[in-house]
Amino acid sequence: MFQINDNYQKLPGSYLFxxxxxxxxxxxxxxxxxxxxxLGIGDVTQPLAPAIIEAMHKxxxxxxxxxxxxxxxxxxxxxxxxxxxxxxxxxxxGCEVAExxxxxxxxxxxxxxxxxxxxxxxxxxxxxxPVYPVYVDSNVMAxxxxxxxxxxxxxxDVIYMPCTAENGFVPEFPKETPDLIYLCLPNNPTxxxxxxxxxxxxxxxxxxxxxxxxxxxxxxxxxSESDVAHSIYECEGAxxxxxxxxxxxxNAGFTGVRLGFTVVxxxxxxxxxxxxxxxxxxxxxxxxxxxxxxxxxxxxxxxAAGKAQLxxxxxxxxxxxxxxxxxxxxxxxxxxxxxxxxxxxKTPAGMTSWEFFDYLLEKANVVGTPGSGFGPSGEGxxxxxxxxxxxxxxxxxxxxxxxxx
Amino acid sequence: MFQINDNYQKLPGSYLFxxxxxxxxxxxxxxxxxxxxxLGIGDVTQPLAPAIIEAMHKxxxxxxxxxxxxxxxxxxxxxxxxxxxxxxxxxxxGCEVAExxxxxxxxxxxxxxxxxxxxxxxxxxxxxxPVYPVYVDSNVMAxxxxxxxxxxxxxxDVIYMPCTAENGFVPEFPKETPDLIYLCLPNNPTxxxxxxxxxxxxxxxxxxxxxxxxxxxxxxxxxSESDVAHSIYECEGAxxxxxxxxxxxxNAGFTGVRLGFTVVxxxxxxxxxxxxxxxxxxxxxxxxxxxxxxxxxxxxxxxAAGKAQLxxxxxxxxxxxxxxxxxxxxxxxxxxxxxxxxxxxKTPAGMTSWEFFDYLLEKANVVGTPGSGFGPSGEGxxxxxxxxxxxxxxxxxxxxxxxxx
Numbered sequence: 001m002f003q004i005n006d007n008y009q010k011l012p013g014s015y016l017f018x019x020x021x022x023x024x025x026x027x028x029x030x031x032x033x034x035x036x037x038x039l040g041i042g043d044v045t046q047p048l049a050p051a052i053i054e055a056m057h058k059x060x061x062x063x064x065x066x067x068x069x070x071x072x073x074x075x076x077x078x079x080x081x082x083x084x085x086x087x088x089x090x091x092x093x094g095c096e097v098a099e100x101x102x103x104x105x106x107x108x109x110x111x112x113x114x115x116x117x118x119x120x121x122x123x124x125x126x127x128x129x130p131v132y133p134v135y136v137d138s139n140v141m142a143x144x145x146x147x148x149x150x151x152x153x154x155x156x157d158v159i160y161m162p163c164t165a166e167n168g169f170v171p172e173f174p175k176e177t178p179d180l181i182y183l184c185l186p187n188n189p190t191x192x193x194x195x196x197x198x199x200x201x202x203x204x205x206x207x208x209x210x211x212x213x214x215x216x217x218x219x220x221x222x223x224s225e226s227d228v229a230h231s232i233y234e235c236e237g238a239x240x241x242x243x244x245x246x247x248x249x250x251n252a253g254f255t256g257v258r259l260g261f262t263v264v265x266x267x268x269x270x271x272x273x274x275x276x277x278x279x280x281x282x283x284x285x286x287x288x289x290x291x292x293x294x295x296x297x298x299x300x301x302x303x304a305a306g307k308a309q310l311x312x313x314x315x316x317x318x319x320x321x322x323x324x325x326x327x328x329x330x331x332x333x334x335x336x337x338x339x340x341x342x343x344x345x346k347t348p349a350g351m352t353s354w355e356f357f358d359y360l361l362e363k364a365n366v367v368g369t370p371g372s373g374f375g376p377s378g379e380g381x382x383x384x385x386x387x388x389x390x391x392x393x394x395x396x397x398x399x400x401x402x403x404x405x
Numbered sequence: 406m407f408q409i410n411d412n413y414q415k416l417p418g419s420y421l422f423x424x425x426x427x428x429x430x431x432x433x434x435x436x437x438x439x440x441x442x443x444l445g446i447g448d449v450t451q452p453l454a455p456a457i458i459e460a461m462h463k464x465x466x467x468x469x470x471x472x473x474x475x476x477x478x479x480x481x482x483x484x485x486x487x488x489x490x491x492x493x494x495x496x497x498x499g500c501e502v503a504e505x506x507x508x509x510x511x512x513x514x515x516x517x518x519x520x521x522x523x524x525x526x527x528x529x530x531x532x533x534x535p536v537y538p539v540y541v542d543s544n545v546m547a548x549x550x551x552x553x554x555x556x557x558x559x560x561x562d563v564i565y566m567p568c569t570a571e572n573g574f575v576p577e578f579p580k581e582t583p584d585l586i587y588l589c590l591p592n593n594p595t596x597x598x599x600x601x602x603x604x605x606x607x608x609x610x611x612x613x614x615x616x617x618x619x620x621x622x623x624x625x626x627x628x629s630e631s632d633v634a635h636s637i638y639e640c641e642g643a644x645x646x647x648x649x650x651x652x653x654x655x656n657a658g659f660t661g662v663r664l665g666f667t668v669v670x671x672x673x674x675x676x677x678x679x680x681x682x683x684x685x686x687x688x689x690x691x692x693x694x695x696x697x698x699x700x701x702x703x704x705x706x707x708x709a710a711g712k713a714q715l716x717x718x719x720x721x722x723x724x725x726x727x728x729x730x731x732x733x734x735x736x737x738x739x740x741x742x743x744x745x746x747x748x749x750x751k752t753p754a755g756m757t758s759w760e761f762f763d764y765l766l767e768k769a770n771v772v773g774t775p776g777s778g779f780g781p782s783g784e785g786x787x788x789x790x791x792x793x794x795x796x797x798x799x800x801x802x803x804x805x806x807x808x809x810x
Contacts (some may be wrong), residue, residue, distance in 0.1 A: 001615030002584035003525035004675045008683050015689045018480065043476035053469040056698070057462060063661070064458040066794070071448035071660040075423065106511050106663075106693070113691030117546065120408035137690045141522065179407035210406030255476040256468070256697040258511075270409045278413050284420045285542045286518030288511070292661045293461070294696055389471070 007143045012150070016133050016373040017041050023357075024367050031365075037396040039324075039384045040367040042188065042342070044253040046316060046389070048297075049309035052252065055300035059293040073289030075280065077104025077261065081295045084302040085261060089246070095233035101263050101276060103283050104298075106290050108218050108247035108260040113138040114286075115214055115243060115262065118278045119180060126159035126178030128171050130189050130374030130381070132216070135182040153376045162377040163190060165346070169335065170194060177209045183232075184216040186223060189374045189383040190344040191321075191336015196229040203232065206241040212268070212275075213242040218260075221251030221314050223339045239265040243275070250341065250387075252301045252310055259290055259298045317341050320393040321386035327397035331404040341386040344371070348404065356382050364399035412548045417555070421538050421778040422446050428762075429772050436770075442801040444729075444789045445772040447593065447747070449658040451721060451794070453702075454714035457657065460705035464698040478694030480685065482509025482666065486700045489707040490666060494651070500638035506668050506681060508688050509703075511695050513623050513652035513665040518543040519691075520619055520648060520667065523683045524585060531564035531583030533576050535594050535776055535783030537621070540587040558781045567782040568595060570751070574740065575599060582614045588637075589621040591628060594779045594788040595749040596726075596741015601634040608637065611646040617673070617680075618647040623665075626656030626719050628744045644670040648680070655746065655792075657706045657715055664695055664703045722746050725798040726791035732802035736809040746791040749776070753809065761787050769804035 013019060020040050028036055048056075062068035076082060082099045090097040105111050112134050116125075121143050127135050136158060139145050146157030154160060159178050161171035169192035171183075183202065186193040194202075206213045215232040223230055232242045244263040248254035264276045290298075300306045321337035328334050333346035347356040353370030360366045360382075371381030388396065418424060425445050433441055453461075467473035481487060487507045495502035510516050517539050521530075526548050532540050541563060544550050551562030559565060564583050566576035574597035576588075588607065591598040599607075611618045620637040628635055637647045649668040653659035669681040695703075705711045726742035733739050738751035752761040758775030765771045765787075776786030793801065 002528050002617050002675060004678055004680070004683060005523050005525055008523065008686060009678065011686065015686065018689055041477065045471070045474070045476070047471045047474040048468045050469065053465055056465045056468075060458055060461045060465060063453045063461075064455065066450070066452045069450070069452040069658075069661075071450070071658075072446065073661060109693040110691060118410050118413065120410055123407050134690060141687070141690070212407050253474075253476075256474075256478060256694075258693065258696045270407060273409055273414065275409070278409060281413060281416065281420065282546070284423055285539060285546070286515060288514040288663065289661075291663045291696060291699055293698065 005141065007141050010148055011137060011140055012148055015137070016369070020367065020369065024361065027361055034365045036365045036367060037388065037392045038367045039388050039393070039396055040369045042250070042385045042387055043255050044250065044387045046253055046313050048253055048257070049306060049313060051303055051306035051309055052297050052300045055296045056293055059296035063292065070292040073292060073295065075284045075289070076100060076102065077290065078292070078295045081298050084299050088302045090231065090233065093230055093234060095231050096239065097233055097263055097265070101265050103262045103264065103279060104290050104295060105260045105262060105287065106258045107249065108216065108245045109134060111245050111260055111262045112214070112216055114282070115245070116142055116144065116180070118275060118282060119212070123179035124157060124159060124176065125180045125182065126161055126174050127182045127375070128163045128184070128187070129160040129376060130163065130371055130378030131182065132184055132188050133374065135214070153372070160375065160377070163187070164377050165333070165335065170198060173205055178211050180214060181206060181211050182214045182216070184218070186219040186228070186340035188219065188340070189342055189369065189371065189378065191340040191342035192344070193223070193228050193339045195227045196234060197227070199229050199232065200235045203235040203238050203241060207237050211241065215242050215244045217244055218247040219250055219340045220246070221310070222318060222341050224318070225339055228339055233263070239267040241268065243268065248298055248301060251314065253313060254297070257294055257297060259294050316390065317386045320388060320390055323390070323393055324384055324386060324397055327401060331401060337386065343384045343386065345382050345384065347380050347382050353379055353382055360400065364396070364403050366396045366399055410546065412546050415553055416542060416545055417553055420542070421774070425772065425774065429766065432766055439770045441770045441772060442793065442797045443772045444793050444798070444801055445774045447655070447790045447792055448660050449655065449792045451658055451718050453658055453662070454711060454718060456708055456711035456714055457702050457705045460701045461698055464701035468697065475697040478697060478700065480689045480694070481505060481507065482695065483697070483700045486703050489704050493707045495636060495638065498635055498639060500636050501644065502638055502668055502670070506670050508667045508669065508684060509695050509700060510665045510667060510692065511663045512654065513621065513650045514539060516650050516665055516667045517619070517621055519687070520650070521547055521549065521585070523680060523687060524617070528584035529562060529564060529581065530585045530587065531566055531579050532587045533568045533589070533592070534565040534781060535568065535779030535786070536587065537589055537593050538779065540619070558777070565780065565782070568592070569782050570738070570740065575603060578610055583616050585619060586611060586616050587619045587621070589623070591624040591633070591745035593624065593745070594747055594774065594776065594783065596745040596747035597749070598628070598633050598744045600632045601639060602632070604634050604637065605640045608640040608643050608646060612642050616646065620647050620649045622649055623652035624655055624745045625651070626715070627723060627746050629723070630744055633744055638668070644672040646673065648673065653703055653706060656719065658718060659702070662699055662702060664699050721795065722791045725793060725795055728795070728798055729789055729791060729802055732806060736806060742791065748789045748791065750787050750789065752785050752787050758784055758787055765805065769801070769808055771801045771804055
């Protein structure tokens with residue numbers, strides 16, 4: 001008789017955003033007259049930029065003609081896209097990344113869930129706490145996290161690096177030595193980040209202890225301060241210790257278009273085995289490329305027109321971030337929102353994160369994300385995203401502020 | 406110090422089609438004047454049907470307007486697509502499949518590589534031999550296959566079910582009891598299939614021994630005979646033992662568009678644990694949906710216009726299959742091509758599969774796929790696909806036949 005992967009049984013509850021979705025749906029059904037504003041899941045609301053729309057129409061037309069039709073894409077992704085990525089995201093910033101170190105994918109969520117596969121199940125992972133749930137959940141499924149403590153809401157074999165107001169949301173080197181270190185910078189969910197020199201310390205630490213940093217740079221387009229690195233490869237020595245994940249979801253609004261990429265430098269090795277070659281094997285065996293049309297859309301992100309239009313889009317969302325942060329600052333303790341599209345706030349009056357979630361949903365009809373959903377150190381915090389439309393964001397802030405009056 | 410997943414080191418050579426690609430590239434570079442015809446990889450050549458192009462343009466326009474823009478898709482896929490799938494692929498054939506048993510994905514290659522994740526690493530897999538390499542390779546990566554015997558080209562813990570001319574390409578129940586049985590019907594690479602009553606025997610067997618059948622129906626659109634099942638759920642009892650994988654790559658030419666789906670019935674359980682719930686968790690945690698535009702393209706596959714256009718496309722490829730089969734029949738032993746777009750032939754004069762590959766590439770400038778690349782029982786066979794354009798297919802057949810003169 002077949003048996004299941006028992007690790008799945010260890011997972012407590014469902015995926016965070018599925019739970020929120022169900023709660024909101026139930027509320028909306030019970031209160032059909034209420035206009036709910038969603039600042040919960042980090043989903044964009046602005047339409048795709050004209051340059052991207054134009055590129056997609058062109059690619060669709062190509063797919064309709066025998067002469068220009070494209071079947072299976074090259075394993076790593078089309079050269080036109082990998083070239084644009086390398087030129088714009090890396091060479092322009094003085095980073096050494098080659099085109100065959102870039103693996104185009106259907107998004108950073110898939111990559112961040114799948115990347116652990118090429119590592120031993122005996123490796124210890126370290127995560128910031130709070131953290132994007134996929135890093136931990138995908139390792140639970142793989143059997144890398146030990147047992148779950150329901151009281152503490154922690155896994156016995158995961159190394160947690162608390163990031164709270166007390167340490168300025170800067171993770172400290174853990175007491176136990178990790179093998180894999182997940183860093184998301186600028187950070188989801190706290191909206192904070194590290195300076196380049198703080199990041200350099202992590203690169204040095206990883207090289208020193210023989211750890212790999214899984215560096216999730218999904219929010220790099222929102223960096224506004226000059227002392228923050230856009231890529232981990234801006235740090236010396238990162239090529240021997242870091243894998244970088246990138247997304248088009250937030251810089252170009254591709255949450256429903258699906259495109260991302262992962263950089264695995266050839267200098268990253270374990271006892272002489274190239275992780276680049278391993279990821280190439282995984283990519284070629286269990287994935288079949290992002291759609292041609294979507295890869296052309298990705299290329300348009302790097303065109304002159306695309307860049308100009310997307311700068312405006314990012315500015316639009318960052319204006320929302322400012323609206324939320326400044327609007328709430330007088331009545332709440334608020335963080336983030338300067339180099340990232342997330343505002344992280346302290347829940348008022350000692351409410352738990354989920355209590356505040358229910359309170360906001362019921363009293364203000366505003367949806368946010370409970371900080372505790374991202375890990376135990378997220379308890380007592382709450383995330384609001386800047387990805388709504390501006391009108392709704394202003395209205396949401398008005399409602400939340402009036403609650404505190 | 407971090408360690409890698411050692412199972413990757415066990416994989417012999419690279420992914421089959423990558424190897425072929427490299428060989429062909431080298432030949433073409435050495436012989437730039439030769440016109441190589443590719444009937445190797447099962448990639449389509451006909452442009453997308455007009456109904457699909459129209460649907461994609463419409464969806465692209467929607468993504469360019471704030472009112473109709475779509476971000477993250479629902480976890481399982483858009484309801485409009487799952488509804489069309491259930492109505493057309495299942496209810497119309499009398500199969501009981503609910504909309505929340507359908508999981509829309511970026512293609513059957515991803516699903517067939519990922520599905521093993523929800524099973525125990527201790528499960529024994531059984532595969533037809535020859536077989537689509539992804540089934541075995543993804544299990545090697547997961548550590549389910551034991552050690553590799555270079556002489557025999559087999560894995561110690563994999564149960565092989567030879568399918569050769571001797572048994573009419575019908576797998577026999579194995580001596581050892583498997584936990585997971587991979588069946589691809591109509592079959593890649595042999596181009597043959599089972600009758601519905603033969604498939605029913607496999608369903609009965611799986612239920613009897615407590616095995617799960619991973620049923621890959623990627624080629625169902627090519628079925629021309631009435632006693633062949635289009636879905637495993639046409640068989641009684643399949644809901645308690647079978648997962649079905651479907652692809653839009655071959656029925657609608659989506660190899661470069663990327664769309665597929667997996668059906669996990671709620672009746673499929675292990676000690677009370679629902680595999681549907683497990684796959685939902687995997688899907689929601691490590692994947693973020695197929696693009697909206699692509700899901701609309703999938704919906705158009707089921708429109709009246711789409712169906713009519715795709716019937717023609719399938720007929721076009723099956724005409725190629727007939728051309729190859731009839732063209733080679735006088736000089737080669739040929740199989741398949743009636744319910745599938747593949748022709749499977751015996752290599753002549755005792756050549757190995759790779760010898761015949763090199764011979765054909767060099768003498769006829771025709772690319773096929775060596776049967777041994779699909780498993781040891783594929784040795785001495787060779788696969789040609791019907792997915793070329795007709796003119797090239799006719800020319801390839803002429804060249805191959807003239808070699809045998």
